[in-house]
Amino acid sequence: MKLTKSSITSSLASALLLGMATTVSADEDQLAMGKLLFEETAGEMGCAACHSIDGSGDVGPDIRGLDDLDITAAFQSVMEMQFLRSYMAMNGPEVKAIGAWIEQL
Numbered sequence: 416m417k418l419t420k421s422s423i424t425s426s427l428a429s430a431l432l433l434g435m436a437t438t439v440s441a442d443e444d445q446l447a448m449g450k451l452l453f454e455e456t457a458g459e460m461g462c463a464a465c466h467s468i469d470g471s472g473d474v475g476p477d478i479r480g481l482d483d484l485d486i487t488a489a490f491q492s493v494m495e496m497q498f499l500r501s502y503m504a505m506n507g508p509e510v511k512a513i514g515a516w517i518e519q520l
């Protein structure tokens with residue numbers, strides 16, 4: 416294939432697009448996992464049981480816009496949440512995923 420300016424530009428563009436598509440789907444996987452854990456499966460009842468389905472709060476406070484570091488801190492300090500420590504590692508992928516989910520709520 417003869418290299419022309421436009422052929423280089425278009426392969427660069429597709430490489431960029433491919434790169435972006437991969438990143439987006441990794442993010443989407445993490446968000447999907449975070450949503451599931453948050454709504455249903457963290458501690459077999461989800462975070463939603465106490466923080467409501469949209470994160471705006473119920474028994475627990477509004478946690479919309481917080482992140483995984485806030486969750487780790489809450490695991491350490493909030494008595495009501497201690498039982499969750501046996502379900503997931505404090506800095507593990509589940510916490511990162513739930514963090515990504517509540518951050519965008």
Ligand code: HEC
Pocket residue numbers: 453457458461462463464465466474475476477478481485486489493495496499513
């Ligand atoms: C049994 C009820 C309960 C469940 C389940 C629960 N929480 Fe909580 N959570 C609380 C309560 C109550 C507080 C506030 C305690 C306080 O302020 O003293 C809290 C506080 C927090 C905070 C700190 C909020 C702040 O303003 O700093 C975060 C973050 C949090 N929870 C995230 C989660 C996540 C994520 C899950 C699911 C993995 C979860 N919680 C599950 C009851 C719960």
